[in-house]
Amino acid sequence: MNKSILGVIDATTSNVSLEPLLTHRSLAAVPFGGRYRLIDFILSNMVNSGIHSVAIFPKYQYRSLMDHLGSGKNWDLNRKRDGLFFFPSPSFEAELSGIGAFNHFSHHIDYFERSKQEYAVISNCFTVNTMNFQPALEKHIQLGSDITELRHHAKSLQMYILKTSLLIDLIKTRKRTDFTCMRDVVESSTHNYKISRYEVPGFAKMIDSIECYYDMSLSLLDPSTWKELFMKDYPIYTKVKDEPPTRYSNGAVVKNSMVANGCVIEGHVENSIIFRGVKIGKGAVIKNSIIMQKSTIGSNCSLDAVILDKDVKVESGVSLIGKHDHPLVLQKGSTQGALMSS
Amino acid sequence: MVKVNCVAMLLAGGKGSRLNSLTQNLAKPAVPFGGKYRIIDFTLSNCTNSGIENVGVLTQYQPLLLHSYIGIGSAWDLDRKSGGVTVLPPYTESSQVRWYSGTASAIYQNFNYLEQFDPEYVLILSGDHIYKMDYSEMLDYHISRNADTTISVIEVPWDEANRFGIMNTNENMEIIEFQEKPEFPKNNLASMGIYIFKWSVLKDYLERDNENPDSSHDFGKDIIPLLLQEKKKLIAYPFSGYWKDVGTVSSLWEANMDLLKEDCELNLFDYDWRIYSVNPNQPPQFISETAVVAESLINEGCVIEGEVRESVLFQGAHIGADSKIVKSVIMPDAVIGKDVYIERAIVSPSVRIPDGTHIYPDDDSNEVILVTEDYLQWKKAQ
Numbered sequence: 001m002n003k004s005i006l007g008v009i010d011a012t013t014s015n016v017s018l019e020p021l022l023t024h025r026s027l028a029a030v031p032f033g034g035r036y037r038l039i040d041f042i043l044s045n046m047v048n049s050g051i052h053s054v055a056i057f058p059k060y061q062y063r064s065l066m067d068h069l070g071s072g073k074n075w076d077l078n079r080k081r082d083g084l085f086f087f088p089s090p091s092f093e094a095e096l097s098g099i100g101a102f103n104h105f106s107h108h109i110d111y112f113e114r115s116k117q118e119y120a121v122i123s124n125c126f127t128v129n130t131m132n133f134q135p136a137l138e139k140h141i142q143l144g145s146d147i148t149e150l151r152h153h154a155k156s157l158q159m160y161i162l163k164t165s166l167l168i169d170l171i172k173t174r175k176r177t178d179f180t181c182m183r184d185v186v187e188s189s190t191h192n193y194k195i196s197r198y199e200v201p202g203f204a205k206m207i208d209s210i211e212c213y214y215d216m217s218l219s220l221l222d223p224s225t226w227k228e229l230f231m232k233d234y235p236i237y238t239k240v241k242d243e244p245p246t247r248y249s250n251g252a253v254v255k256n257s258m259v260a261n262g263c264v265i266e267g268h269v270e271n272s273i274i275f276r277g278v279k280i281g282k283g284a285v286i287k288n289s290i291i292m293q294k295s296t297i298g299s300n301c302s303l304d305a306v307i308l309d310k311d312v313k314v315e316s317g318v319s320l321i322g323k324h325d326h327p328l329v330l331q332k333g334s335t336q337g338a339l340m341s342s
Numbered sequence: 343m344v345k346v347n348c349v350a351m352l353l354a355g356g357k358g359s360r361l362n363s364l365t366q367n368l369a370k371p372a373v374p375f376g377g378k379y380r381i382i383d384f385t386l387s388n389c390t391n392s393g394i395e396n397v398g399v400l401t402q403y404q405p406l407l408l409h410s411y412i413g414i415g416s417a418w419d420l421d422r423k424s425g426g427v428t429v430l431p432p433y434t435e436s437s438q439v440r441w442y443s444g445t446a447s448a449i450y451q452n453f454n455y456l457e458q459f460d461p462e463y464v465l466i467l468s469g470d471h472i473y474k475m476d477y478s479e480m481l482d483y484h485i486s487r488n489a490d491t492t493i494s495v496i497e498v499p500w501d502e503a504n505r506f507g508i509m510n511t512n513e514n515m516e517i518i519e520f521q522e523k524p525e526f527p528k529n530n531l532a533s534m535g536i537y538i539f540k541w542s543v544l545k546d547y548l549e550r551d552n553e554n555p556d557s558s559h560d561f562g563k564d565i566i567p568l569l570l571q572e573k574k575k576l577i578a579y580p581f582s583g584y585w586k587d588v589g590t591v592s593s594l595w596e597a598n599m600d601l602l603k604e605d606c607e608l609n610l611f612d613y614d615w616r617i618y619s620v621n622p623n624q625p626p627q628f629i630s631e632t633a634v635v636a637e638s639l640i641n642e643g644c645v646i647e648g649e650v651r652e653s654v655l656f657q658g659a660h661i662g663a664d665s666k667i668v669k670s671v672i673m674p675d676a677v678i679g680k681d682v683y684i685e686r687a688i689v690s691p692s693v694r695i696p697d698g699t700h701i702y703p704d705d706d707s708n709e710v711i712l713v714t715e716d717y718l719q720w721k722k723a724q
Contacts, residue, residue, distance in 0.1 A: 034626035035642070221628075230625040240621035244610035245377035245641040245655075254635050260626040261378075261642050264611065274626075 003137050006117035006164055007046040007054035010099045011039065011125040012089065014060060017209035020329040021309060025064040028056075028125035030207070031292050031310065033220055033229075034260040034273050036238045037068050038207060039125045044236045046121065047075050049133040053082035055111055056125075057104050059089040068239050075237045085111060098181035099124045099158040102174040105167075112168050120167050122182055123159040128216060129204035130234045136161055136198045146193035149186050152204040160186070161198075203228040214307060214327045217273050217290050221256050243276050251282055267297070281316065288324065292332075306330065348481055348538075349461045350394050351449055352385055354469035355402030355442055360590045363714045364690060369401065371469030372408045373594070374673050374691065376601055376610065376617075377641045377654045380411065381588060382469040383619045386418040386427070391615050392477040394465065396425035398455050400448045402432055402441065417620045430455060444559035450548040461541050466561065468535040472597050473585040474608065474615055475536070480579050484538045489577040491543065491569055493517065494536035496581045506532030507562045509578050517576040522562050531578060534585060537561065543574065584608040595688055595710040598654045598671045602637055622674075624657050632663050648678070662697070687711040693718070 011028040021030050028039040039056075046054055054077060058065055071077075072084030087108040100122040105112070112120075119140075121133050129152075140148040140161045147166070150159040160182045170179060179185045186195055203225055207213050219225050230236065243262025248254065253268040262277040267284030274280075275292045281299035289306045297303065298316030305322035309332040314320065318336050322328030330336060358370025365373060371382035382399075389397050397420060401408055408429075414420075415427030430452050432441050442448035449456075449466065456464060463484065465477055475494070484492040495509050508527045510519035521527060547565050551557050557564045569576055584607035588594040600606055610617060624643025629635060634649040643657035648665035658675035661667060665682040672678065676689045679697035686703050689695065693713060701721070703709040711717070 223630075226625075226628065235623050236625070237623055240623065242616050242618050242621065244617070245639045246627065247611070248635045248638045248640065249604075250637045252636055254629045255633065256631045257629050258626040259629060259640075262611070 003119060003134070003141070004117040005046075005049065005051050005133060005137060005161075006112075006115050006120040007043075007051040008100065008105075008120055008122045008167075009039065009042055009046075009054065009056045009125050010101065010104075010122065011056050011062070011065060012059040012101060012104060013099070013124060013126065015126075015208055017211075018207070018213060020210070020331055021213070021307075022061070024061060024332055026058055026061050026125075027207075028058065029062075029065040029068055030126075030213070031275060032128065032207070032213075032217065034258045034275050035241075036236060037065075038128065039065065039068070040236055040238045041128050041130070042123050042125060043069075043075050043077075044234070045129070045131050045133065046123075047077065047237065048234045049131075051121070051133070052077070052079060053085070053115060053117060055085040055087055055108070057087050057089070057101075057108075059104070062086075062088060070239065074239050087111065098183045100160065100182035102171045102180055105171045106174065109168065109171060112164060112171070115164060117164055119161060120164045121159065121161050122167070124157075124206070126207045127157055127159070127204060128207060128229070129200065129202060130229050130231055130236065131200055131202060131204070132234070133161070136200070139198050140196065143196050144194065145196040147182075147186060148196045148198050150200050151197050152200045154199070156183075156186075157200060157204060157206065158183070159200075166193075210307075210327065210329065211325065214290065214305075218271065218288065220258055220273065221271060241276055249282075267299070267301075275310075289327075309333075312336070347461060348394060348463040348465055348477075349396045349398065349456060349459050350389050350465040350467055350477070351452070351456075352382075352389075352397055352399045352467045352469050353445055353448060354382055354399050354408060355405075355448065356468075356470050357403045358470065358589060361594065362591060362712055363716065364591070364594075364688070364712065365404070367404055367407075369404045369408045370589070372404075372411055373588070374656055375472065375588065375594070376598060377639045377656055378622075379617060379619045381472065382408070382412075383418075383617055384472050384474065385467050385469050386412075386415075386420065387615075387617045387619075388473075388475050388477060389467075390418045390420060390618060392475075394477055395420065395422055396459060396461075397427045398430045398452060399427060399469070400430045400442065400452065402448075405429075405431055411620060413620075418618045425459070428455065444557075444564070445561045446548060446551050446557075446565050447559035449544075450552050450559070453545075453548070456541065464539045464541050464544050466535075466537040466539070470589065471534065471585060471587050472608065473534075473581075474583060474612075474617075475581060475585075477536075477538075480536070481538060483579050484577070487515075487577045488575065489538075490540055490574040491566075491576045492538045492579050493566070493576065494534040494581050495531040495578045496534050496585050497530050498532040500527070500530050503527035503530045503532065507535075507566075509533055511578045515578045515580070517570065517578050520562075520566050520570055531580075533562070534581060535562075543569075591688060591712050592708075592710045595671060595686070598688075599652070599669065601639055601654065602652055622657050630663075633661075648680075648682075656691075684713070687713050689713040690715075 077084040148161040150157045246263040249266040259274040260276040266282045267280045277294040279296040283300040287304045292310045295308045295312040297314045302319040307329045311333045313335040354371040356370040358365040420427040508521045586597045627644040630647040633646045640655045641657045647663040648661040655672045656674040659672040660677045662680040668685040671688045673691040675692045683700045
């Protein structure tokens with residue numbers, strides 16, 4: 001029998017380096033892997049671990065996040081009892097510091113107090129991995145820990161397991177203890193809590209910069225990464241769309257790429273991630289690039305090391321070349337015309 | 343309950359025996375089509391896109407998968423508080439089990455379902471055709487002509503006309519004669535199996551048909567001829583878009599191949615008329631370093647390491663390295679090994695094709711091979 005766990009996702013984090021992708025969305029809602037958003041991974045991990053109550057704490061630009069999550073139906077979190085909860089920050093001014101900012105939580109303390117789950121998992125919203133929280137919880141109980149910090153390759157994953165009652169205490173006593181978030185507690189030596197570490201098996205990566213986002217995306221093309229992320233028993237859920245299958249024309253050449261549905265591919269695609277509903281014209285050559293939803297690339301374009309956000313239009317004949325250690329990012333909805341680049 | 347104008351009755355009990363083993367455990371409307379859809383998606387999506395929110399789906403043959411697929415209709419936005427989709431299987435009455443003996447008896451036995459809405463009009467559909475059609479336009483036509491019954495018709499090739507119910511009309515599109523699968527058709531206007539009735543008229547004829555012990559309780563064979571005989575106003579509604587009865591292995595294959603044409607009339611990419619479906623939760627398709635893909639339609643969840651040309655691949659299909667798939671349909675979760683050659687075939691769901699297998703029709707045959715576990719056993723024994 002599963003030990004009951006409450007899921008808490010801190011979606012307040014922002015990151016300067018990822019800014020070009022964050023003008024209209026929170027980090028949690030950054031598109032990833034052809035059809036997902038970053039939050040899909042942690043949310044699916046929670047659901048696949050038998051977590052039925054998940055609270056999401058966003059702060060900035062959460063419209064796209066709310067649109068993505070909806071009622072939680074796609075994650076089976078549209079429930080009469082428990083389900084998906086959305087707790088925006090009561091003010092933009094409120095200070096934030098680190099994963100599980102207690103001040104933000106304190107505004108929604110009722111949720112924690114009403115929850116019946118004995119344990120809670122607190123997590124960031126930008127880790128890409130596939131895991132089950134139950135073995136970590138088993139270990140937590142077995143060791144008699146107060147707080148377990150989940151780690152990967154001996155580095156904190158900014159995910160924590162603790163008793164819900166302890167979490168409530170930490171939130172309520174934050175002014176006296178000066179602990180503002182989970183990391184403060186874990187890194188402090190001024191308390192007597194028993195802190196343990198748990199090494200998460202498999203693949204895990206925190207997306208904290210554009211370069212990291214780019215490398216991590218392209219590493220999905222490595223079959224071993226692919227296999228560790230997309231497991232049959234632990235599906236990654238996302239908002240489904242009614243896109244038709246992707247259509248490859250007679251002249252299409254596609255190699256070593258991940259392609260989502262609803263695309264029409266007439267050109268050459270190599271070593272790239274193509275999101276849903278992308279159109280790639282005849283004679284276009286796309287290499288080492290990430291093309292997000294509904295972007296269109298005209299004929300005879302040449303793209304290398306480029307990230308196109310959603311709805312970007314690249315007119316015919318345009319050449320866009322970024323660096324492999326510093327990809328070129330085009331913002332959502334922008335148009336790259338032949339005249340502009342000449 | 344709010345009075346509804348038009349209720350659709352979707353006949354989905356078809357056995358589809360000409361699809362051979364594809365329909366052994368599956369009703370024909372649930373047969374996979376077009377890389378991610380099932381045949382019934384087209385009719386259900388037409389209903390949603392036409393603004394028809396009350397749809398009764400009549401099932402009988404192998405209903406398990408069809409029932410779970412339709413569910414509460416949420417995939418087609420038909421999970422309404424009032425109405426929406428209702429699955430209508432045959433049921434027992436106190437004295438007897440009432441199997442649906444014909445299309446008309448199926449509707450008659452769901453009299454209560456229709457009565458609760460007391461609609462003005464009833465739209466009768468079949469769940470085994472591939473087409474896009476705005477039923478609200480047909481309904482407007484039906485109303486403007488003040489018809490008792492409107493039957494949607496399409497021009498079919500003359501040499502195929504003997505496979506269909508043929509409508510002979512006068513210049514006002516009034517139907518004056520109906521020939522069911524005539525040896526010598528006078529016309530090439532075929533019935534698409536889509537009828538709109540005034541409920542008051544349909545009610546009367548269904549009740550009379552039920553009393554008639556000589557009737558086979560079928561719209562084409564009994565109800566339509568009787569309406570004609572009694573000089574009711576029957577109007578043909580001409581339809582000109584893509585329409586295909588995918589009743590045989592080769593027509594199912596052809597309809598899939600039609601989707602690959604550059605100028606395909608059935609546009610799946612038209613966002614104003616989406617074909618809704620239960621979306622499987624699958625990762626994007628992975629096209630490997632060694633893959634070649636051209637003129638194909640490929641769904642999410644596929645892994646392709648070999649060559650795919652002029653083919654349709656459903657979710658979860660895996661094509662091994664050095665394999666070549668030509669002019670074929672690969673159904674969900676079929677796994678094709680290495681060094682395999684397949685041409686002009688439909689590979690059944692979840693079939694595993696061993697390395698080195700070669701499957702293609704004889705040189706000059708127009709055959710389409712249906713690849714099943716049984717076929718592979720037979721081939722191995724050869």
